[in-house]
Amino acid sequence: MAEVVLRIRLGRPDDARAVAALVRRVTRRWIVPDQPPEAGLALLSRQGAAAQRLRMQEGHRFHLAWLGDTLAGVATLRDDSHLTQLFVGTRYHGRGIARRLWRRAMADAVRRAGTRRFTLNASRCAVPAYLRLGFVATGPEQFSPNGVLTTPMALERAPERRERA
Numbered sequence: 001m002a003e004v005v006l007r008i009r010l011g012r013p014d015d016a017r018a019v020a021a022l023v024r025r026v027t028r029r030w031i032v033p034d035q036p037p038e039a040g041l042a043l044l045s046r047q048g049a050a051a052q053r054l055r056m057q058e059g060h061r062f063h064l065a066w067l068g069d070t071l072a073g074v075a076t077l078r079d080d081s082h083l084t085q086l087f088v089g090t091r092y093h094g095r096g097i098a099r100r101l102w103r104r105a106m107a108d109a110v111r112r113a114g115t116r117r118f119t120l121n122a123s124r125c126a127v128p129a130y131l132r133l134g135f136v137a138t139g140p141e142q143f144s145p146n147g148v149l150t151t152p153m154a155l156e157r158a159p160e161r162r163e164r165a
């Protein structure tokens with residue numbers, strides 16, 4: 001059987017339900033177990049379809065990875081610089097989908113805003129993957145203002161080399 005090709009495209013408001021379903025399913029499995037119970041519930045409550053749609057309307061950039069008509073992953077950037085969501089469906093982990101989504105999201109932000117510094121707050125289970133993507137921790141694991149336990153991380157792009165005349 002022919003292999004299904006991964007396609008990445010920008011999200012639009014009518015994708016909000018599919019995004020919410022994927023993000024909440026992956027969060028329940030991988031993030032909630034490392035959080036205090038109230039923080040896990042609060043996190044899930046901020047990931048519903050209405051909240052995702054609102055973020056799209058507010059200009060957050062959603063990059064969606066599709067395998068056929070199945071949503072396999074999502075990356076969301078706020079202000080072309082802060083990665084607020086990076087989720088890949090559990091059955092698709094370890095296939096390079098997060099790396100491809102991140103590359104696409106970063107290139108889009110660089111093109112739109114010339115971004116040099118990217119930031120995120122990593123869940124415990126995602127720290128090793130972000131290190132592989134080039135992020136470094138900028139502080140210890142800590143509770144964010146909304147009570148979620150995360151590690152602040154950043155990636156600085158190297159300055160572009162100018163060709164000598």
Ligand SMILES: CC(C)(COP(=O)(O)OP(=O)(O)OC[C@H]1O[C@@H](n2cnc3c(N)ncnc32)[C@H](O)[C@@H]1OP(=O)(O)O)[C@@H](O)C(=O)NCCC(=O)NCCS
Nearest residue numbers: 030087088093094095096097098099122123126128129132
């Ligand atoms: C973190 C996550 C997005 C990674 O997605 P993925 O598609 O499996 O990642 P990739 O296959 O693209 O891997 C990217 C790199 O990270 C590495 N990596 C991925 N998961 C890893 C792990 N658990 N431990 C160590 N390295 C890991 C890969 O080896 C790869 O590095 P390489 O290309 O240099 O070999 C995915 O595991 C996930 O959705 N986790 C749960 C949700 C979550 O915590 N999201 C982050 C919220 S802050």
